[in-house]
Amino acid sequence: MANSNGGKNLFSLISQIGGPSVIFFVMLVLWQVIVILLKVPQAILPTPLVIIETMAKHWELLMIHSWPTLSECLMGFGLAVVVGMGLGISLAFFPKFHNSVYPLIVAFQVVPKVALAPLFIVWFGLGTLSRVLLAFVIAFFPMVVNTYAGILSTDPLMVRMAHSFNANRWTVFCKIEFPNALPYIFSGLKIGITFAVIGIIVAEFVTAQKGLGYLIVFAEGNIDTPLLMAAITVLSVIGVVLYAAIVALEKMVVTWDVGQDLH
Amino acid sequence: MTEAHVRVENLRKTYQTRTDEIEAIREVQMDVAEGEFISILGPSGCGKSTLLMIVGGLLPLTSGTVAVAGENVSKPRRDTGVVFQAPVLMPWRTILKNVMFPIESLGLREEEYIDRAHELLEMTGLSGFADNVPSELSGGMQQRVAICRALIHNPNLLLMDEPFSALDAMTRDLMNQELLRIWEEYKKTVLFVTHSIREAVFLSDRVFVMSPRPAVISEIVTIDLPRPRELAIEETPEFNEYVAHLRGLIEH
Numbered sequence: 001m002a003n004s005n006g007g008k009n010l011f012s013l014i015s016q017i018g019g020p021s022v023i024f025f026v027m028l029v030l031w032q033v034i035v036i037l038l039k040v041p042q043a044i045l046p047t048p049l050v051i052i053e054t055m056a057k058h059w060e061l062l063m064i065h066s067w068p069t070l071s072e073c074l075m076g077f078g079l080a081v082v083v084g085m086g087l088g089i090s091l092a093f094f095p096k097f098h099n100s101v102y103p104l105i106v107a108f109q110v111v112p113k114v115a116l117a118p119l120f121i122v123w124f125g126l127g128t129l130s131r132v133l134l135a136f137v138i139a140f141f142p143m144v145v146n147t148y149a150g151i152l153s154t155d156p157l158m159v160r161m162a163h164s165f166n167a168n169r170w171t172v173f174c175k176i177e178f179p180n181a182l183p184y185i186f187s188g189l190k191i192g193i194t195f196a197v198i199g200i201i202v203a204e205f206v207t208a209q210k211g212l213g214y215l216i217v218f219a220e221g222n223i224d225t226p227l228l229m230a231a232i233t234v235l236s237v238i239g240v241v242l243y244a245a246i247v248a249l250e251k252m253v254v255t256w257d258v259g260q261d262l263h
Numbered sequence: 264m265t266e267a268h269v270r271v272e273n274l275r276k277t278y279q280t281r282t283d284e285i286e287a288i289r290e291v292q293m294d295v296a297e298g299e300f301i302s303i304l305g306p307s308g309c310g311k312s313t314l315l316m317i318v319g320g321l322l323p324l325t326s327g328t329v330a331v332a333g334e335n336v337s338k339p340r341r342d343t344g345v346v347f348q349a350p351v352l353m354p355w356r357t358i359l360k361n362v363m364f365p366i367e368s369l370g371l372r373e374e375e376y377i378d379r380a381h382e383l384l385e386m387t388g389l390s391g392f393a394d395n396v397p398s399e400l401s402g403g404m405q406q407r408v409a410i411c412r413a414l415i416h417n418p419n420l421l422l423m424d425e426p427f428s429a430l431d432a433m434t435r436d437l438m439n440q441e442l443l444r445i446w447e448e449y450k451k452t453v454l455f456v457t458h459s460i461r462e463a464v465f466l467s468d469r470v471f472v473m474s475p476r477p478a479v480i481s482e483i484v485t486i487d488l489p490r491p492r493e494l495a496i497e498e499t500p501e502f503n504e505y506v507a508h509l510r511g512l513i514e515h
Binding site for chain 2: 182
């Protein structure tokens with residue numbers, strides 16, 4: 001089980017990360033070699049070393065634009081988590097509410113929400129609010145669906161067991177349905193954080209005020225591909241770190257065996 | 264005459280489906296004395312689990328009355344403990360925390376029952392597993408945890424719904440023996456649903472035989488075998504006479 005053996009965990013962590021790291025490094029080397037051998041112009045595809053150099057040179061600029069991206073992403077994601085889980089729980093609690101609202105939520109999910117960005121600018125302006133709301137509407141759906149599905153997946157016999165010991169609705173929710181839903185909720189969080197990053201970047205493309213998305217568009221306008229790639233790299237690192245943070249939290253919270261369907 | 268611990272009168276249970284009404288239990292009468300070990304024996308799907316759930320207040324009845332300790336049952340009672348077909352342990356809780364769940368949901372003081380939880384775990388040979396999680400235990404051990412959980416709040420009535428049907432034959436024999444040991448120790452009234460004839464004879468004071476659906480109690484057989492019983496009793500001619508008699512009742 002988890003946390004039973006520190007040394008063993010460290011070893012499995014290294015073996016887990018080791019394989020992908022080696023492959024990633026080999027790909028970078030191949031990239032470097034091929035670009036040099038084929039004499040690909042820097043404006044088309046800079047080498048990894050050039051990208052790293054650019055990152056070092058423009059570090060301050062990259063950081064200035066990373067903070068708004070990171071903070072607005074977390075705001076949109078946080079909003080999606082709170083509202084999405086709240087709605088998911090309400091859907092599970094009130095079947096009538098579910099019957100009338102769920103089809104609308106699904107219908108809304110079909111709308112390509114990236115297309116809403118220009119509309120949000122019309123409504124909410126070029127500021128933080130527009131970007132946060134776009135991240136929110138994209139990240140919101142997986143939170144609702146996973147929370148709802150998680151609660152619904154509770155073994156009816158376990159609920160009956162709780163009833164046999166006089167558990168009320170609230171106890172059943174807190175002590176059985178919610179913990180049972182946690183692995184599903186974490187799946188939703190992992191999808192949601194990825195979606196929130198997409199939402200913010202698209203919103204930054206469109207609003208063109210600040211942030212890594214804006215920097216990407218700006219660098220593209222100047223045909224500064226190394227800076228463009230440097231911004232994408234920083235953005236990827238932010239995405240990976242956010243995702244890893246959720247995985248780490250999941251490892252701490254969901255310490256029990258979950259059926260294979262969620263792995 | 265003393266009041267029966269469990270009294271079922273003219274019990275009828277029907278289910279409404281979309282097209283028609285299904286009669287699960289036609290007519291059941293039962294009188295169970297305090298401290299008696301009763302098996303309800305019948306083929307699969309005959310409604311015996313439904314009967315048990317109604318006595319537990321977990322399913323509504325259609326007509327008739329079910330009374331425990333002289334009071335009509337309409338919802339789960341605090342003095343009843345139920346063991347289900349599956350252990351239904353919460354995988355996110357330790358064994359001890361699983362056993363303590365009824366104390367939480369009944370709103371009792373946990374510190375007053377923690378010693379009893381350890382005592383029950385020791386009684387069932389699980390004292391070394393209090394801090395383990397359910398997935399680390401075998402099926403038989405998990406069902407023993409479920410029995411501890413059903414007994415933690417010191418109920419007078421224990422309802423058991425085919426608790427050992429998912430276990431292999433050898434584990435099942437051991438569990439039956441252990442259950443009798445616990446019963447001798449605590450002297451609860453037990454209603455035990457099973458479709459195993461040998462299990463019913465080995466455990467019970469009386470066996471209520473249920474007919475296939477729509478269910479009625481077709482026969483009540485008193486098992487007059489000495490207690491405490493060991494597995495060796497299954498080799499005796501008396502035991503096998505009971506088994507043969509019950510098999511005849513079910514197969515006819």
